[in-house]
Amino acid sequence: MSQDARAQSSTVDVSIPSVARMYDYYLGGKDNYAVDRAACEELNKVVPSTQVLAINNRRFLQRVVRWLAQEQGIRQFIDHGSGLPTQDNVHQVAQRADPDSRVVYVDNDPIVLAHGRALLEENENTAVIQADMRDTDGIMSHPEVERLIDFSQPVAALFVSVLHCIPDEDDPAGLIRRVADRLAPGSFLVVCQLVSEDQKTRDFVTEFMRVSTQGQWGRVRTAAELAAILEGLEVLEPGLVEVSTWKPDGDLGPKQRTTEWIEYGGVARKR
DSSP: GGGSOOOOSSOTTTOOOOOOOOOHTTTTTSSSOOOHHHHHHHHHHHTTTTHHHHHHHHHHHHHHHHHHHSOOOOEEEEETTTSOSSOOOHHHHHHHHHHEEEEEEEESOHHHHHHHHHHHHOTTTTEEEEEOOOOOOHHHTTTTHHHOOOOTTEEEEEEHHHHHHHGGOOHHHHHHHHHHHHHHHHHHEEEEEEOSSHHHHHHHHHHHHHHHTTTTOOOOOOOEEEHHHHTTSSEEETTTTTTTGGGOOOOOOOOOOOOSSEEEEEEOOOO
């Protein structure tokens, strides 16, 4: 799929909730609109643990990037569906380990592009591009990606809390395979998504988000379905888990008091 195949809008539609802006609201950010906040409040009525889930997911992202940079020596990151910049972004975590670490953020929301470029204009080792994360060829041939990423060396490809935005007909497993095929041995793929073992919860959230975002949504899946997406890759210890339990820093993080849905994922390595 080329970038021409999925034209990217340069305008912000404040009449339709955005997944990136809803996530920003849950994290306590200010880059969201009334329509995003209203959608979050409606979602909270059925799945009240969503804000804790979002916070735990963000902390997972920070831990996994730190682990990849400090313990695995990864110096190149592509963050697919990165969302709006907030505190301790991928480049900040990675560049604390090595200031020469290079990061490309990818998102299709124009507000992410605007805010990201403002944040990164003085950081030559980091870029943000507006692209659909399903457009593997377009992303990997983008001038900023070609400038920053050497695909002959290991790369960490991040898909953190975004696969649920991809409908089944767009083949999320195929997306992961396409990206993995382009990466050098020793590369990593970080994947997590919203899962629930309760069909009523899966059906409600999937339909609510699909309608609210006017189709910019995939579906909530089961743990087994996420495992199938990573088939053929080496999933590292501790395996696929609820993300607050992936190599936790301690017992200080917020706790999910209910488990109607969770953020579930882990880290896979390309042999």
